[in-house]
Amino acid sequence: MQNLGIRIRLGAAFGAMWSLMAIGIAVALPRLDDAADARRVLIALAAAALCVAVGAVWGLARSIEAPLSEAVHIAETVAAGDLSQEFNTERGGEFGRLLGGLGEMEDMLTDLVTRIRTATDSITDASHQIAAGNTDLSQRTEEQAAALQQTASSMDELTAMVQQNTERARAANGMAASASGIAARGGEVVGNVVQTMSAISASSRKVTDIIEVIEGIAFRTNILALNAAVEAARAGEQGRGFAVVAGEVRTLAQRSAAAAREIKQLIDDSVRQVDSGSALVGQAGATMEEIVQAVASVTGLLGDITAASEQQSAGIAQVNEAVAQMDTVTQQNAALVEQAATASQALAGQATELQQVVGEFRL
Template sequence: MTDRHRAGETGARIVADEFSGVYARMATGLNELADLHLGIQDRMAVVMTAYAGGDLSQDMDRLPGELARITSAMDGVKVNLSAINAEISKLAGAAAGGDFSVRGDESRFEHAFRDMVVSMNGLMHTADTGLAEVSRVLGALSSGNLGERIDSDYAGTFGQLKDDANHSVSQLAQIVGRIRQASDSIGTASQQIAAGNLDLSQRTEEQASSLQQTASAMEELTNTVKQNADSARQASDLAADASRVAEQGGVAVGDVVATMDRISESSRKIADIISVIDGIAFQTNILALNAAVEAARAGEQGRGFAVVASEVRSLAQRSANAAKEIKGLIGASVQEVDAGARLVDDAGRTMQEIVGQVRKVTDIMSRISAASQEQSTGIEEVNRAIAQMDQVTQQNAALVEESAAAAESMKEQASGLTSTVAVFSLGVEPVQPPAPPAARIAAADHVRAFGAARGRSRDKAGDWATF
């Protein structure tokens, strides 16, 4: 059993039943002794485990005799742990409450516990002095003094806190310096903007006056173009009417030509008929001559027939003469009709040319009318655009006045900002804002002088309107 216990088998026991008499009682006693010591060890393990976990409410069992030393030692451990715990709790509570002036009693402890209290006191001292310096810098910052810095050396987090605090104050000092410089620059720029706005306002007023004059001229031009467009429209209508009349005249001339052609054709037919009548009279004359010859042969018996034949011959001759005269008249009439037809043809071609020219004139007048209408529309649009430009110019004038007021307000705000940051002391000489370029100053002076000169000239002339 002893060997097994040395090997760590604390549960090993002597089997008492294998013995008898004194040996059995010895085995039983040894087993009970082993159970006693192992029970004490188990209880010590439970209590120490509780102490290791921070539970100091456990107590070691009250052991008799020499075993009481174990109880006393365990009680001493509990007392020391409770004391160091109370000391640490006191320091932690004070730190949690913001009081870093509290210190632990180093004399109450020895060895590691004393080192622990010394370390805690060092931590409280470092926190106390570090936070005091931070408070000093922040107090100076709250009073406007940006020249204070943390000068002591610290390690770790407090060193980082020192660096961050000093860097923050330096950054704030730079920002305040830049704000001062920017506010001064803004004040200078606002003055230049105000001068430029004044000159721009004067230019805008002049432009507005010019636009009003241009608008009046464009209105007169619009009326003139409208009148021209109306005249062109009337001329186009007259040309269209003339074209229609010319076309109607052309149609009438065409009808006359057709009528003359029909008359000429009828005259030719009459001439043909007269030619037939002339032929019949010639044949009748020949027959009458033959009848007279036959009557002469008949002697006394044919005398009456000869008289009739003579009359018939005389009638045939008169008919032939009449037909000849009629044929001459018809021929002359046909010639006159042909001449008239040629004249009518010429008149028809002339009328066609006139109609074509009138159509061209009508087209030209239509294009002129359309162009005049487009010009009228375009000028109206230009007039509206000028009116809009006039309105925009007036709005620009109002905006310029607002911009001037804004520049003045910006100047006042810059002055107020300068006064606000003036409460901060940077600990160094204040940075002077850079002077504006000489060219800009000269340009601003020139603008102001030029605007003043123009204002005096306008005052003398008295010929401009104020918006």
């Protein structure tokens, strides 16, 4: 509509100019006497037409300049980043549409920049939080990796110690088995000694019985020698030799009785000592049996300990392998966390740059 009005006014101005020139020529030419007057008239008409054309163009320029100035002002304001202005126009036609479109563009840019600024602020805060969290997580992951490395080293040492204990348990089990065999043989020897002491005790009792018989014989021999001496005294000179023999027999009988008593005393002492020794040997035999049983129990326990140590060694080997795998995974996680931290820092930097760019707009 605006362009149509401009075209109409231009057409009217030029039509009026040509009409004025035609009228002037039609009026002036019949009255002119020579060509010089006609030329002057034509020049005057041309000047008048030119003035009319200049006036029309000036009016047209004035009608275009104002809306163009408004459009340039809107464009310069938006280009300067100032979106806080409100642009309203009541003009019609093409310039009205142009100014209305620029205002709508400014409104859309304002809404878009507002949303971008809000999103950028959220992204900036989130990226900073993510970067801080990743940094903290990276530090904790590194600490966990160091702890796992120490744990792996400790597990290696523990594995070596358990293997040593297993070998020592096997050696102790072998020694206990050997000791059990030795104790069993010692028990058999003690049993034989007990039987031998019992036989010696029985023989000593038999010797005691024989000594008692000898004492009885010596006592009766002494009585007989005493009776023979009495009978020899009655016989007088004839029985003197017999009396001497009877005296010697009596002396031998007394000496035999004394020797028998001494032997009996010695045998009794020997029997008591043999009995005491038999009792001690019996106690030793019982003790050896207990030792054998204890050694057998220790052997069984050492066997259980050996089996448990072997199982423990296998379990610790599995744990060591698991710790090694955890260490590898933790190292990989640490690398991933560092990459994520780097990416988060880069994102935070880009978000900050975007925030600075958006901050150049004034809403």
